[in-house]
Amino acid sequence: MLRLLYQRCLLETSTEVLNLIYQVWEKVVRGAPLGPLLTAACPHMSSWLCLLMHPAHLQVDVVALQWLVLPPNLKPDKRIRRATGPQEGPTTAPGGGPLLGGEVYLAGAESLNESPADRELLVLRCRCMAAKLLGLLSGLVTQPMPGLEVPPVESPVESYARLVLFHLASKSALQRMMTATVMAHWVTLHPDHLCPASVRDRVLECLGEPLYFDEMASGFTRLQQDAREFIALLRHFGLPLDPHFQATVVLTVDQVTDLVTTVFQGLVQQARLKPKVAESLEEKRRGLLKAAQHMQKDQVTLSTRVQSSLATFLVRLPHLPDKLNPVIRPLMESIRREESPLLQEDSAHSLVHLMDSCVERVPCPNGKVVRNLLSYLCSDPSLVAGTGGSSTAPPQLAAAILTLVNMQKLAERATVRRSGSVSGGGRKGSLQTSQSIESVDDSNGLDDESAQRQNEIQRRGAAQVLSLAAEHFGAALPERLPSLWEATVEPLLRGRNYIDAASEASAGCGATHNGEGELHTKLDATLSPLCAALDNQSPVVRHLASRCLGMMARVRTEPTMALIVDQVLSKLGASDDDIQRRGAVEAIACVIDGLSLGVVPYLVFLVVPVLGRMSDQDEAVRLMATHCFAALVRLMPLDGGGIDDVGGSLSAELRERRAAERHFLEQLMDARHADNYELSVPINAQLRSYQQEGVNWLAFLNKYRLHGILCDDMGLGKTLQSICILASDHHQREQLYKESQRADAKPLPSLVVCPPTLTGHWVYEVEKFVSSRYLRPLHYTGPPMERARLQDKVRKHNLVVASYDIVRNDIDFFANIRWNYCILDEGHIIKNGRTKLARALKQLQANHRLILTGTPIQNQVLDLWSLFDFLMPGFLGTERQFAQRFSRPILQSRDAKSSSREQEAGVLAMESLHRQVLPFLLRRIKDDVLQDLPPKIIQDYYCELSPLQVQLYEDFARSRAKKTVDDSVAGAVAEDQPVNSHATAHVFQALQYLRKVCNHPKLVLNPQHPEYSRVMAGLEQSGSSLADINHAAKLRSLRQLLLDCGIGTATQPEQESVVHAHRALIFCQLKGMLDIVEKDLLLTHMSSVSYLRLDGSVAPGQRQALVQRFNADPSIDVLLLTTQVGGLGLNLTGADTVIFVEHDWNPMKDLQVRTTPPTPHGVILVLIALEFTS
Incomplete structure (x- = not known):
């Protein structure tokens, strides 16, 4: 059983299971009779120690190290595996696991798939727990065998000491470290046992031994080889070297570093080298310097771990050595440098134990230790961005909030790190930043990152020690560790204005102290001074006081929050x-x-x-x-x-x-819970129930100075709801100002920004629903001279309606006016926050900002960020922060190759984004609020290409252009790389060409077309022309559709009715296609059909009048529109049939047209999209 438990411990990756293994081990060891226990355990102690020290990258030799293999009929109980939880990963390797044979590695063969940093943590966790198991067992194997009458040659303690001394004599860092760890657990778990003096003396000797460990041998050999090659290269190019740099001499790491820095720089300055030679030498120098620094770092890491583990053993002994410096120094170095949180925590526990043991010691080292810990804690300048740890901020940060500055810097740093990762993703991508650096000494960015990392490590270690000290000493902390209390809490209680970063440690001291004891009561006294420090002129003092309050809120929630509610919130006002x-x-x-x-x-x-x-x-x-x-x-x-x-x-x-x-x-x-809002002005319309709910929601936003997006379906009255709140709020402000003359109630004009097609519509709707007594709209349009004249009239109107382009061009005028409301109709136009239009609109100043759109997200999640950056700048963070937190995880989760972890991250990001933005979005769709509407009939009408279209289509398929597109795309797909911009241009050109062929041959056949002459000759020979609708399948189909709807007739015009049963909207994306429909179909073959046309050629100021004419005159059968102009919020209620001759590239624009407002009869009869098969 012990063998299986120990082996399971060396393979396990779950912390929960490791703790269970220790509990079972402890019950077995402490509960078993001593005799059988010694008989079972003693023969394996040596091999178990060897397993503990086995290199992580090598497979365990199951034969040499007496690995116990279970017979096939003894398989692990499935219930046990379920109990450990699937989230921790399998407890056995594929194919039956290492307990049943197969490859055996520390932390299991599965851990080989982890990143190096993650695997090192897993291996360390296994080693530390296995060392604890052996430490517990060591206290029993050192006892004499019960009933043994013949005295042994040496006592069990001496035999065990000899085994320990053998490993301590090794030059392997891993052997020394794990041996010391086992011994430390031995003396900790069995405090009544005496450790042999020989072991104690050897450990003291090891603390003073400078040593290159065996683990460095292979790297050191490679470094020597690279150094010799570099020296030979220098001599080859005639650079004079100092005589002591001989190719046969073994150089130390410091000498190699000196060679590639100081010596090399001096040689290069004296010599005149060719550029290629200098570049080659520089490349070699960088590689050698990087290797030397890597060796130096590894040596320091190994030395720190070995020395701290040895010191931990000495600290756990009943009596400390006479000289404490050799013991304290390694522990402090571990607190300063140890990158592994697991080992750093062990050193922190040992240091707290040491300070407790030294309380009565004279002289007491605790004061110096505490001062050093506080200096570690306060040495991270990144916590006070740009101040370098000073109490005074630089001039550029005098008016700053340092927490905000830190957040922005962290986001930028995270973005830089992410951009340097491997594009393929996965765990290994996180290492790319450090692996892709070409120059170590010449890169200020790397130096800064390394220094920042070092500051974070020592700060983490110091905070851990102080927290553990608070937990250990509890209410006796001021008496047992007065240096810490005096350095952190006393300055606050004495009312000093300057708050050193050490004041934060006062909160950290109680962070892990459980219970409501006297210590917490004493810490409560710091709350008032901290609150007073929030008024300090120095942003550094305010920053540190705020952080202290944040820590105190975790420790003493109720008194801290009482202070926040009673005093801090009043400061906010x-x-x-x-x-x-x-x-x-x-x-x-x-x-x-x-x-x-x-x-x-x-x-x-x-x-x-x-x-x-x-x-x-x-x-x-x-x-x-x-x-x-x-x-x-x-x-x-x-x-x-x-x-x-x-x-x-x-x-x-x-x-x-x-x-x-x-x-x-x-x-x-929940917008449905908004208080009912009674309009203060009469509206010439009866609001539906959902429209009243929308007005209630808008009034709620108005009351609390919030901003939002009203994204109801098209036709549900977004314009009317906005007019209601506009008119009512303007009237209330005017009345309040007349009564009180309050500055914050002074009447201000409002601004509506919309596409040019809708400016006239807005003016018409305002004049239709509200009296000019309450809203006086100004249609701000025309050429620059006309607009300059209108600027003088703005003060006579309380509502200005302008198009996006005009506001962008006249932003200097609009930005200097304080607006009451700023409403962006079809606000998704600013989805790209980098455009000049978006940047201009974000300069507008308004009390209330509102966006109206039926499609808030058109292409990607990032569109939403730009909308909220207009409404509430900073609400979703910076664009980089939003991309890092929401956009990138969501996009990655939608990739077909995304992993389960990426998909889960995408779901969590989407849910988090929903929770954050949904309170400021109100969306209702027609199916939810207009139950009396019959369903829309959506039909796809298929038709065959004409022979001419087939000929042009097949001609392209055989062309070189088609082959070029295929090769460009196929090459990118084969390399698993994104299609480059050149290939993308080819693809879109090809798609556009084929689309025009499907629409009408006339769109592609011009004198420059290679088939033009042959096609025209064929048409002339057959007595036909390009204007014949038989050459365009869409025109034939469109004619038939109109006839089926009763629009037009195949007979004489005078026989048909003036008013038809149905009226149609015909949408095209291309203006040229609209010309063809009008000229070749309506004028030539359906002259009896009356129609109007609305596209970019109609002046913006005349578009609303044209829409009103179509809606009001039932004798007009058809309205021809482009998607760009006709799909932007026009109330086209006069038609009941919508026909797409072609779809827009952006499906959201078609979606807007699909949600055309209900007709007076309450239905959209048919929505037809024309598609084609060849």
């Missing part, structure tokens, strides 16, 4: 003091980050005050408040009333505020 608002919003951000899900019970208090700062005049406050609000919105679905649990400690005033603000949350999370 100090409209006349930017400093107070910056400090307050930064503190709230840190508290939200510190509490995470724990902030849910207090969420109702924070939302509305933070919401009010999202329109703050100070940019830093505004962005930080937006970030806080975004974090709170994601947690709102979790707020199910848990606030009542802490309600007993709230005052009556706070309880009233809680109830009011809880109602706010209900309205925010």
Whole structure:
């Protein structure tokens, strides 16, 4: 059983299972009789130690190391595997697992698929637990065999000591480290046992031995070979070397580093080398320097691990050595340098144990240890971005919020790291950043990253020690470790204005101290000084005080949150003091980050005050408040009333505020709960129930200065709902200003920005539904001279309607006006945030911002970021942050080659994005709100290509252009690479050509076409022409469709009715195709059909009049439109049939046309898309 448990421990990757293995091992070892236990365990102690020290990259020799193999009939119980949980990975290797034979590696053969860093962690975890098993067993195998009368040659302790000394004499770092770890567990788990003096003395000797470990041998040999080749190369090019750099001399790592830095630079400056020679030498030098630095780093890592494990053993002994420096130094180095959190945590435990043992020691080293730990904790300048750890910020950060600056820097760094990863993804991609660096010493970016990494490691280690110290000493911390208390808490209690980063450690000291003891009560006294520090002029002081409050919120939630609600939120409302608002919003951000899900019970208090700062005049406050609000919105679905649990400690005033603000949350999370809003002005329309709900939602946004997207289906009255809230709000502001003369109620104009086709529509709709007493629209259009004249009239109107292009061109004028409402109709136009139009619109200043669109996301998730960047800048983070957090995982999950992990990440990202944005989106579709509408009839009408179209199609299939496209795409697919831009251009040209062929041969046949002469000659010979509709299958089909709808007739025009049963909208994407439909079909073959035409040739100011004419005159049978002009929100209610002659490249534009508003009869009879087969 012991052999199987030990072997399972060396193979296991699950932390939970490893802990279970130890529990079973402990019960067996402590519960078994000593005699049988010694008989079973002693013969295997040596081989078990060897297994513990086995190199991770080598397969275990199951024969030499007495690996126990189960017979095939003894298979692991499936119930055990299920109990361990499938998420931890299989506990046996494929094909039966190592317990049944097969390849055996430490941490299991499956771990070979992990990245090097992940596998090292798994192997270390197995080794440490196996060492603990042997440590527990060591206390028993060193006891004499019961009932043995013949005295042995040497005692069991001496025999075991000889085995230990053998491994401590080795030059292998792994042997020394694991031996010391086993011994440390021995003396820890059996404190009453005496360790042999020979082992203790040898460990002290090892601490003072400078040694190159065996693990470095192969790398050192390669380094020597590379150094000799480099020296030979220098001599080959005639560069004079110092005599001591002989090719036969063994160079140390420091000498190699000196050779490729100082010596090489001096040689190059003196010599005149050809560019190619200099480039070759530089490449060799970089490679050699990188190898030397890698060797140096590995040596330091191994030395740190070995020395710290030896020191840990000495610390666990009942009596400390006389000289503590050799023991303390390795532990502090481990805290400073150890990259493995597992080993660093072991050193932290040992250091706390050492400080506890030295409390009564004279002289006591604890004061110096604490000072060093605090310096480690405070040495990371990235925590106070750009300040270098100083208490004063540079001038460019004087008005900044440092938490916000840090967040932006972290996002940029993460984006840079991700961009340097392997495009194929997977775990190994994360190593690409370090592997792809060509120059180590010349790269400032790498130096900065390395320094940042070092700061993070030593900060993590120091925080761990201080947290463990707080947990260990508890309420006795001020007395047992006074140096820590005096350095962190006392300065705050004495009211010092300057807060060193060490003040953060005061919160960290109690981070892991369980229970509500005296220590926590003493820490509560720091809350008031920390709150006062939020008003400090220095952004560094405010930043550190905010971080302390964030940590205190984790330790002492109720008193800290009481302070936040009672005092900090009031600072957030100090409209006349930017400093107070910056400090307050930064503190709230840190508290939200510190509490995470724990902030849910207090969420109702924070939302509305933070919401009010999202329109703050100070940019830093505004962005930080937006970030806080975004974090709170994601947690709102979790707020199910848990606030009542802490309600007993709230005052009556706070309880009233809680109830009011809880109602706010209900309205925010569900638009149906919004309070009913009574319009203050008469509207010449009867609102449907869903439209009233939309107005209620818009009024809710207006009340709380929120901004949103109304994305109802086309035809559900987005324009009418917007007009209602516009008119009512303008009237209320006007009345309030007359009564109170309040500056914040001063009447302001509103701006509606829409496509040029809709500007006239908006003016018409406003004049139709609202009296000019309440809304006086100005149609801002025309050439520059005309617009300059209209600018003087803006002050006489309270609503300006302009197109996107005009606002972009006149942005200097529009940006200087403070608007009440800024409404973007068809707002998805700004989906690309990098365009001049999007950047111009984001300069507009408005109290309320609203986007109207039926399709908020047209192409990709990133479209949504640009819309919200207009509504609430910073709500979804920067574009890089949004791409990293939402867009990239969602896109990767949709890839056909995506892994299950990427698919899960995509689902989680999508759910998180939904939670964050859905409160600011209101979408209803016709099927949900207009149940009385009959379903739309959608029909695909198929037709065969004409002989001429088939001829042109097949001619292209045989052409060189077709072959070029196939080769370009096939080559990219074969290499699993994206199609390059040149190949993409070929593809789109080919698709466009084939599309025109399918539409009409006239679109492609011109004098430059290679088949033009032959085709024209054939047509002339047959007595036909390109204008004949028989050469275009679409025109024949379109004619038949119109006849089937009763539009036009095959007989004489005078015999048909003036008004037909059906009226049709005919959409084309290409204006040229619309010309062909009009000239070759309607004018030539269906002259009795009356029609109008709406495309880009119609002036924007005249388009609405044309739409009104078509809707009002039933004698007009057909309206010809382009998708670009006719698919943008026009109320084309006069037709009941929609025909697509061709689809748009963007399916969302067709979708907008498909959702054409209901006809007066309540239905869209037919929606027909023409498709073709050859």
